[in-house]
Amino acid sequence: MDNKCVVVGIGNPYLQDDRAGVVIVETLEQEGLPCRTEVVYTVGFEVMDKIRGYERAIIVDACMLGNEPGSILEVSIDDIFSTHALVNSHAITLGTTLKTGLLCFPDEMPADIRIILIEVKEIKEFTRQMSPEVEAAVKTVVDRIRALVAAVA
Amino acid sequence: MGIFEALKKKFGFGLEPSVPVLTARSSTMKKIEINPITRLEGHGKIAIFLDDDGNVDDAFFQTVEFRGFEKFLQGMPMEEVPRTVSTVCGVCRGVHFTAAMKASDGVFGVTPPPAGRKLRELFFNAHYVEDHSVILYALGLPDFVVGPESNPAERNVVGLINAVGADVGREVLRRRGLAVKIFELLGGKPNHPVAAIPGGWSKQLNEEERRQIEEWSKELVGLGELTLKVFADVVLKNDKYMELVTGDMYRVEVGYMGSVDAQDRITYYDGTQKVIDSQGAVIGTFQGKEYLDFISERVQPWTYLKFPYQKKIGDWKGMVEGPGTNIYCVGPLARMNVVKGMDTPLAQQHFEQFHATFGARPVHNILAYHWARAIELLNAAEKCLQLSRDPEITSKDTWNKPTTCTGEGVGIIEAPRGTLIHHYLTDGKGMVTDANLIVATTHNNAPINLAVKKAAKHFIKNGNVAQGMLNYVEMAFRPYDLCLACATHTLTNGQSPLAVDIFDSSGNVYKTLKNF
Numbered sequence: 001m002d003n004k005c006v007v008v009g010i011g012n013p014y015l016q017d018d019r020a021g022v023v024i025v026e027t028l029e030q031e032g033l034p035c036r037t038e039v040v041y042t043v044g045f046e047v048m049d050k051i052r053g054y055e056r057a058i059i060v061d062a063c064m065l066g067n068e069p070g071s072i073l074e075v076s077i078d079d080i081f082s083t084h085a086l087v088n089s090h091a092i093t094l095g096t097t098l099k100t101g102l103l104c105f106p107d108e109m110p111a112d113i114r115i116i117l118i119e120v121k122e123i124k125e126f127t128r129q130m131s132p133e134v135e136a137a138v139k140t141v142v143d144r145i146r147a148l149v150a151a152v153a
Numbered sequence: 154m155g156i157f158e159a160l161k162k163k164f165g166f167g168l169e170p171s172v173p174v175l176t177a178r179s180s181t182m183k184k185i186e187i188n189p190i191t192r193l194e195g196h197g198k199i200a201i202f203l204d205d206d207g208n209v210d211d212a213f214f215q216t217v218e219f220r221g222f223e224k225f226l227q228g229m230p231m232e233e234v235p236r237t238v239s240t241v242c243g244v245c246r247g248v249h250f251t252a253a254m255k256a257s258d259g260v261f262g263v264t265p266p267p268a269g270r271k272l273r274e275l276f277f278n279a280h281y282v283e284d285h286s287v288i289l290y291a292l293g294l295p296d297f298v299v300g301p302e303s304n305p306a307e308r309n310v311v312g313l314i315n316a317v318g319a320d321v322g323r324e325v326l327r328r329r330g331l332a333v334k335i336f337e338l339l340g341g342k343p344n345h346p347v348a349a350i351p352g353g354w355s356k357q358l359n360e361e362e363r364r365q366i367e368e369w370s371k372e373l374v375g376l377g378e379l380t381l382k383v384f385a386d387v388v389l390k391n392d393k394y395m396e397l398v399t400g401d402m403y404r405v406e407v408g409y410m411g412s413v414d415a416q417d418r419i420t421y422y423d424g425t426q427k428v429i430d431s432q433g434a435v436i437g438t439f440q441g442k443e444y445l446d447f448i449s450e451r452v453q454p455w456t457y458l459k460f461p462y463q464k465k466i467g468d469w470k471g472m473v474e475g476p477g478t479n480i481y482c483v484g485p486l487a488r489m490n491v492v493k494g495m496d497t498p499l500a501q502q503h504f505e506q507f508h509a510t511f512g513a514r515p516v517h518n519i520l521a522y523h524w525a526r527a528i529e530l531l532n533a534a535e536k537c538l539q540l541s542r543d544p545e546i547t548s549k550d551t552w553n554k555p556t557t558c559t560g561e562g563v564g565i566i567e568a569p570r571g572t573l574i575h576h577y578l579t580d581g582k583g584m585v586t587d588a589n590l591i592v593a594t595t596h597n598n599a600p601i602n603l604a605v606k607k608a609a610k611h612f613i614k615n616g617n618v619a620q621g622m623l624n625y626v627e628m629a630f631r632p633y634d635l636c637l638a639c640a641t642h643t644l645t646n647g648q649s650p651l652a653v654d655i656f657d658s659s660g661n662v663y664k665t666l667k668n669f
Contacts, residue, residue: 012240014225040344042243044287049330092291096310103314104323126225 005035005152006054006110007145010061010094012041016127017069017120017134020141021060027142035149043094048101048109056152057110058145061094062120062134069121070133072141077102077113114148116141199626201609203657207616212606214630223588231260231562231583235349238575238590242636244287246345247280247336248568249590251422252575254349259441259562260579261555263352268548272339272354274422275366275540276346277566279335281421281533282373284569285526286329288634289380293523296628297387297394302621317383328376331369335537338362353552363547370538374499377531381503384527389510398520399511402611403629405603406431406474406517408463408481409490410596412567413438417493419532421567427491428463431478433515436465441563444574448591460599461591472599482600483571483593484633485525490515497539500532519604522632529569558583570634571596594636604629616663 009025012018025037038050043061051057063073080095094115101109118141121131130138204210222241226234235257238249251273258264265273291310299312307315314322340346341356348356358366388394397403408431412424428436428447439447450459451469462469466479474480481487489508495501507524508514540546564575571593578587594601608629612622657663 012243014237014240038343040243041240041246042344044244045326045329046333046344048326049333092287092310096291099311100314100322100326103311104319104326125221 003036003054005056005058005149006038006051007033007035007058007149008038008040008047008050008060010040010043010047010059014126014128016122016125017118017130018062018123019128019130020062020118020120020134020138023130023138024060024141024145027138028145031146033146033149043097044092045097045100047094047097048105051110051113052101052105052108054110056112056114058114058116058148059094060116060118060141060145062123063117064120064123065117067119068133069119069131070137071119072137072144073117073119075115075117077115080115116144199605199609201613203613203616203663207614207657209606209610209613212602212609214602214605223590226577226585226588229585231257231577231579231585232351234577234585234588236345236347239345241590244284245568245570245636247277247284247340248566248573249575250340250346250349251277251280252564252566252568252573253577254351255423255564255566256562256575256577257349257351257564259564260559260577260583261351261562262557262559263553263555265353266548266550266553268357268545269353269551269553270423271540271543271546272348272356272358272551275537275546276336276339276348276354277422278533278536278540279332279339279373281569282332282376282530282537283329283336285530285533286325286332286376286380288569289384289523289526289530290325292631292634293526294383294387296624296631297391297523298383301397301624301628308624325376325379328372331372332376332537335366335369338366350552351555355552357549357551358547360547363541367538367541370534370541373534373537374531377527377534378499380527380530384524388524397628398524399518402608403520403604404517405482405519405600405607406476407478407600407603408436408466409487409515410463410481410483410572411488411491412565412572413492414496416496418496419488419492419494419529420496421533423566426565426572428465428481429491429515430463430466430476431474431515431517432476433490436463441565442561442576444563444565444576444591450591450595458598459595461596462599472602474603480599480603481596482633483596484522485529485569486516486519486522486632487571488529488567489521489525495528495532497532497535499535500528503528503531519600519629519632522634526569568593570594570636592636594633597633597635601630601633601635604633616657618663 007025007028009021011021013022022039025039029037040046040050077095077098118134118137121133199212199214201212202210229237235250235253238253239246241249290313295308295310295313298316299308337343339348339356341348348354408429410426410428412420413427414420414424425438425440427438430436437447447463447465448461449464450461452459462479463481470479472480495504507528558581560579560581562577566573573593574591576589577585579585605626608626612625
């Protein structure tokens with residue numbers, strides 16, 4: 001596998017709609033997607049570790065931004081690097097992680113980073129069952145990433 | 154409008170006659186009832202109540218708890234539990250894994266051979282280095298390096314890197330990455346480990362891997378020393394910051410709990426739990442299931458998160474600090490208070506400096522959590538180096554095969570942010586029938602509330618609520634490194650956002666501050 005592209009799925013595999021990113025990457029892996037894939041359960045520095053050294057990174061995560069459940073957003077690092085999002089108690093944010101990577105490892109970070117988010121409906125309980133809205137969005141995003149990867153293959 | 158009506162309007166809760174009321178002390182605040190606001194987003198919410206003069210009468214911190222994870226585990230083979238619980242939290246993945254792994258030893262009535270235990274310890278100490286370095290550099294130090302009153306846009310890890318330089322940031326991240334490499338090499342899988350087996354560890358270490366880990370560990374010791382130097386230069390040599398570190402506004406006088414080894418020194422993977430009261434007197438020690446003889450959990454009507462207390466000191470006495478309180482806290486500061494010393498030479502030097510600085514023990518100054526965390530980072534790195542040089546670490550004898558099922562196991566470890574207890578019951582085939590998890594943030598729930606209240610009382614005077622107050626209040630709970638709904642990391646407008654609602658004596662919202 002070359003270093004052209006990596007697809008990173010973020011999520012908790014046991015937490016309702018939060019598992020969307022994990023399901024997407026696992027689905028693509030089963031299809032034999034012709035690029036590197038990674039699954040991480042956190043948005044910490046691990047994400048930065050996984051994408052360093054690649055030309056392009058596609059990151060897919062769940063989000064809760066007040067949109068209709070199942071909405072799909074493609075955003076930039078700056079979109080999710082909002083000022084106050086950095087202030088939190090425990091974990092660091094995806095935007096912070098990626099900004100930190102660009103600051104400390106500018107030559108190793110991908111020139112092209114795509115961030116795809118799926119708006120959740122339910123993340124209350126531990127279960128493998130996603131909501132119908134997110135289930136549908138997962139299929140759409142799988143198609144989207146497959147096309148993105150094919151374009152650079 | 155009264156306080157109850159104000160809260161109802163604000164939060165939309167309904168009166169539940171079965172729920173006992175919480176009575177505030179103010180003459181104008183007869184009753185406060187707050188139902189849990191949300192258990193969805195992982196929001197931390199602080200409600201601060203002002204008296205007639207605009208000073209703080211009371212303050213509460215609310216967060217969320219596990220949502221059905223124990224239920225989710227029921228019916229699962231115990232052997233699968235460590236891998237599954239590693240997903241409870243994307244940050245603390247190694248700690249739940251380790252606690253459940255130890256509990257699985259009990260369920261199957263087997264203990265690992267020395268090499269198996271040492272591999273587990275090496276894995277766990279590497280996790281400590283990784284976790285503590287992230288918490289310090291990304292969450293704790295920005296308050297000091299960038300400044301507590303600085304713009305939130307700069308008071309973060311990115312601002313910290315801008316302040317200290319990208320070269321330093323790069324070096325810290327590179328060395329932290331080496332701890333992750335040890336974690337992954339031993340854990341058998343990137344990010345989330347799979348090497349746990351009841352009675353041992355499935356990953357054996359060859360000589361080449363051992364040498365590699367030894368080299369990496371040397372660099373981790375360097376990371377620990379660098380971190381303590383940064384802390385000394387930025388905090389210890391700054392009189393203004395030391396006023397905060399040693400000041401009463403960040404002092405919470407409670408008891409402490411942590412693990413000690415046979416020599417009464419610090420230990421993370423395994424030991425005896427030692428409990429001291431707020432004056433430093435030893436209340437008792439326990440292992441495994443005996444935790445039930447020491448810890449009770451109080452339910453409060455305004456939050457889902459329970460309030461553990463030491464029942465050896467008596468029944469629930471309320472959220473009070475000082476002599477006689479049975480509230481206790483866990484984590485790096487607690488460990489510094491319960492242990493006689495560190496089990497590695499370099500960390501021991503800093504341990505002695507730590508206590509010489511504060512004088513009396515226990516140390517109740519919660520900003521000292523950050524210093525304690527830095528000392529532990531160095532200690533864990535030294536432990537990695539020691540274990541990598543242990544002749545037994547490459548032994549192939551890493552597993553004692555279970556031959557029975559006892560049906561019950563308790564795993565207690567010192568997670569980076571405090572004591573973590575996993576307790577499982579199983580049927581005769583090792584299928585989980587019941588589970589109980591007590592995490593560090595739950596142990597620390599009452600002290601966190603006290604800390605928030607104390608900081609709020611100090612920084613809010615005569616109704617003057619400056620925007621910067623939010624960060625001073627955050628600085629009161631950040632040392633505890635809360636696990637706010639850490640089971641999910643769904644991207645929100647501000648991960649783990651915090652809202653502070655300030656009410657006047659009539660119960661009207663006086664001001665709301667948010668970090669999202």
